[in-house]
Amino acid sequence: MHENKNDLLSSLxxxxxxxxxxSLIFSFRAISSISIPFIxxxxxxxNRIEEKTFFNAGLKHPFVIACTLFFLxxxxxxxxxxxxxxxxxxxxxxxxxxxxxxxxFCCNYLDKITxxxxxxxxCLILFAACLVAISHALYVYSNxxxxxxxxxxxxxxxxxxxxxxxxVLVFVALVYLFELLKEKDIFLNRxxxxxxxxxxxxxxxxxxxKLVISFFILYFLFFTIRSLVLHAATKKIAYALGxxxxxxxxxxxxxxxxxxxxFREIAQTDFNFINKEKYDPGLYFNGLQFRMLQWxxxxxxxxxxxxxxxxxxxxxxxxxxxxKYIESRMYVGSPERGDKGFIGYNxxxxxxxSLLQTGIPGLILFVLITWALLKMVWExxxxxxxxxxxxxxxxxxxxxxLETQYSILIFLFFPSFFYHEKI
Numbered sequence: 001m002h003e004n005k006n007d008l009l010s011s012l013x014x015x016x017x018x019x020x021x022x023s024l025i026f027s028f029r030a031i032s033s034i035s036i037p038f039i040x041x042x043x044x045x046x047n048r049i050e051e052k053t054f055f056n057a058g059l060k061h062p063f064v065i066a067c068t069l070f071f072l073x074x075x076x077x078x079x080x081x082x083x084x085x086x087x088x089x090x091x092x093x094x095x096x097x098x099x100x101x102x103x104x105f106c107c108n109y110l111d112k113i114t115x116x117x118x119x120x121x122x123c124l125i126l127f128a129a130c131l132v133a134i135s136h137a138l139y140v141y142s143n144x145x146x147x148x149x150x151x152x153x154x155x156x157x158x159x160x161x162x163x164x165x166x167x168v169l170v171f172v173a174l175v176y177l178f179e180l181l182k183e184k185d186i187f188l189n190r191x192x193x194x195x196x197x198x199x200x201x202x203x204x205x206x207x208x209x210k211l212v213i214s215f216f217i218l219y220f221l222f223f224t225i226r227s228l229v230l231h232a233a234t235k236k237i238a239y240a241l242g243x244x245x246x247x248x249x250x251x252x253x254x255x256x257x258x259x260x261x262x263f264r265e266i267a268q269t270d271f272n273f274i275n276k277e278k279y280d281p282g283l284y285f286n287g288l289q290f291r292m293l294q295w296x297x298x299x300x301x302x303x304x305x306x307x308x309x310x311x312x313x314x315x316x317x318x319x320x321x322x323x324k325y326i327e328s329r330m331y332v333g334s335p336e337r338g339d340k341g342f343i344g345y346n347x348x349x350x351x352x353x354s355l356l357q358t359g360i361p362g363l364i365l366f367v368l369i370t371w372a373l374l375k376m377v378w379e380x381x382x383x384x385x386x387x388x389x390x391x392x393x394x395x396x397x398x399x400x401x402l403e404t405q406y407s408i409l410i411f412l413f414f415p416s417f418f419y420h421e422k423i
Contacts, residue, residue: 009046013109014118016042021122024413025129025169027159029405036099036409043107050108058105058420063372067412070365071097073358077313087315094314096408104416115417120187123173127196130170130203133158152208160406164399167212168410170204171391174216175384178223182383211398215391222383281331281341287348291398294347297324298356311359318346321356346400353400370396376419385418 016039023031047056058064074094081087104110136158137149148154156166177197180187187193204216285293301320302308312320322343326332331341347353354366370393377386392411395401401411 009042009049010109012042013039013046014114017118018121018125020413021118022125024406024409025122025126025159027406032405032409036096036103040099040103040106043103043109046109047107056106056108058108059102061101061105061372062375063369063416063419064101064105066365066368066372067097067101070354070362070369071095073362073365074314077311077358077362078315080310081313081315083313083315083319085315086318087313090314093405093408094402096405096412097402100409100412101416104413104420110417110420119173119176123177123187123196126169126173127199129159130200134203150206155203155206162406163207164209164212164395165406165410167204167207167209168391168395168414170200170207171212171216172388172414174200174204175219175387178219179384182223182227211395212391215387215394219387222387278329281329283331285330290345291348294349294352297321298347298352300324301356302359307359309359309361311355311357311362314357317353317357318344321345321347346403348399350396350399350401350403353403366402373415376415380419382418385415388418389415 016035019031020035020039022028023035043056044054048054071094074097075091078084078087078091133156134150137155140149141147152163156163160166174197177187177193177200180193187196205213298321301312301324305312305320311317322332325342325345332343333340347356350366351363354362358365373389373393377389380386392401392415396411399407401407
């Protein structure tokens with residue numbers, strides 16, 4: 001009887017994981033919000049049947065504990081906020097810090113075989129989503145003849161609209177497909193496998209994320225060197241892929257094109273620009289200049305309010321940052337154009353965001369989360385976990401990863417998913 005129940009619960013968990021990943025790819029936020037609690041509840045029931053206890057030993061993992069402590073720090077900051085409505089909205093979002101690691105670690109469901117089965121479906125779902133995105137871009141292009149619809153945020157506007165986060169999803173699939181080659185495993189058949197890699201690789205370059213493209217190049221170099229040195233059976237594949245990748249990368253990185261222009265823009269950054277006290281609202285900030293400006297604004301805010309130990313709270317932090325944009329005469333929107341300019345832009349760095357919201361204790365706790373992630377990498381020493389986790393840690397320097405549902409789910413789920421094994 002117990003075996004039948006376990007089989008049923010395992011099948012249900014498989015469906016729930018696919019539902020979650022589908023909702024993550026297509027940005028069905030309501031389904032994402034529902035599927036995680038259902039995975040958690042189903043996992044707890046499964047653990048109760050198998051282990052005779054509701055709480056799995058995996059819930060004692062440092063990553064789960066660090067995420068829970070960080071959530072508690074955020075929750076405590078509600079006490080001293082002046083904007084309770086915004087604070088509770090933020091707390092509801094940050095509940096993912098407890099729910100997502102808890103859902104993955106709450107039972108002994110995931111193992112190498114199960115994860116591989118889920119990831120195969122993930123690749124198919126992601127391929128379908130990319131195909132729909134390109135079809136939509138073609139339709140828009142047929143109306144306005146503007147090629148920019150095939151690039152960056154515009155390409156995934158029908159989903160999250162955030163190219164960097166979608167790039168991470170594509171990166172996960174590519175790493176999985178390349179690692180299958182190392183294991184002499186093939187996705188459906190060789191033709192499908194290599195066509196899928198080529199398609200996702202082109203899509204990754206179209207998304208134009210400097211961070212993810214650069215990191216994928218590092219991964220590909222690692223894959224190629226490892227294949228040539230250690231895996232004689234994959235040497236021909238490594239040579240063929242290496243030549244194709246060098247040609248594609250050379251075209252993208254060393255010719256004049258929109259993707260290359262994004263790299264050139266950062267390389268030509270004027271660092272003196274960020275030292276100004278006041279700006280003309282019409283001035284343009286590139287991504288690096290804007291992020292470096294936050295390193296000036298956040299300490300200024302904490303000094304002015306004497307809030308280094310408490311932070312500004314999850315309810316007030318963004319309002320104080322908005323005030324800095326206004327005081328610096330940065331572009332804050334135009335009623336005629338119906339936009340808010342920089343108003344609402346967070347620090348684009350989770351370390352700074354944690355410091356601004358909950359002070360030095362919050363920063364220490366997010367560092368603790370980062371340490372727990374690196375500990376997971378060190379314990380498993382698997383390529384998929386290592387590269388995906390390190391990419392996400394690097395991304396947390398470039399984006400406030402715990403401030404939107406889409407990014408917080410990606411940041412918390414994939415390291416947990418690649419790490420967790422049956423105990």
